[in-house]
Amino acid sequence: MSAQKNVSGVLRGIDHLVHAVDDLEGCADAFRRLGFTLTPRGRHRDMATGNYCIMFADDYIELMGIIDPDLPDRGLRDRMAAQGEGLDRCAFAVEDVDVAFTTLSAAGFNVNGPIDLRRPLELPEGEVEPRFRLIRFDGGETRLLNGFICYHDTPEITRRPEWLIHANGVTRILGLVAVAADPAALGAAWARLLGADAIHETATGITMQVGPHCVEIARHDAVQAMLPGLSANDVPAIDRMLAMRLAVSDSAATRDVLTANGVAFSDQADGSVFVPPAATGGTVIILVQEGY
Secondary structure, eight states: OHHHHHHTTTOOOEEEEEEOOOHHHHHHHHOOOOOOOOOOEEEEETTTTTEEEEEEESSSSEEEEETTSSOOOOTTHOOOOHHSSSSEEEEEEEOOOHHHHHHHHHHOOOOEEEEEEOOOOEEEEEOOOOOEEEEEEEESTTTTTTTTEEOOOOOOHHHGGGGOOOOTTTEEEEEEEEOOHHHHHHHHHHHHHHHHGEEEEEESSSEEEETTEEEEETTTTTTTHTTOOOGGSOOOSSEEEEEEEEEEEEEEHHHHHHHHHTOEEOOOOOEEEEOOGGGSSOOOOEEEETOO
């Protein structure tokens, strides 16, 4: 049996998207103005980085920045220096982290893990410690998305009911948009991991289906056709992730929150709401009415 057939169902979807910035507290304030509920601040044990998370029922957004510059950061500062702020990594969900590692290893993927990760979280009642297990792809198999696998050993800690309610009505991640000079070549590489049936050519590039999530990769010269609200100055010169698509329960209410909080946005012809990268710290956000 081919490696593709062995592993095409291992990734169950996007677990979370990492939005990396220089100023973590400023970014947190910006996302609160966007109408998101943020968890208390966490920190990565023995690392330079801290984070706030924006939780949904099945996926989430992680806002990450440097809070202790004297500690190691797993390359975050170098990546931000090379590509700027914004979407930095895409974490994928799996049903069973041990089975995923065994299956990927047997199929010839260069994976490392499962790696234990603990993230102290500062709650009013005291510190708690969510636990995760990660699998790294060390052979370049997740190019452009800087992808890895994240499995939650303690999901009950990070999915408190009050953290799942957002004033802007966002309910989940729909997918992400990236730009690349040669989307077709990336699609051919990703087909080994996702399966050929998950990759589809489009007029602007390709789409890749990962469980319920859609990854759209556009050519640099075609991304403005995909995202009409994007200015030419905001089209990256390098291959990188650019935007996240999020579902909202009531787009009219979403517009009201953004307007009340003084957030710049534009209405798109397809009914979505476009928030430019200047309002978020480097990432475009497209808000789409659920079921539209």
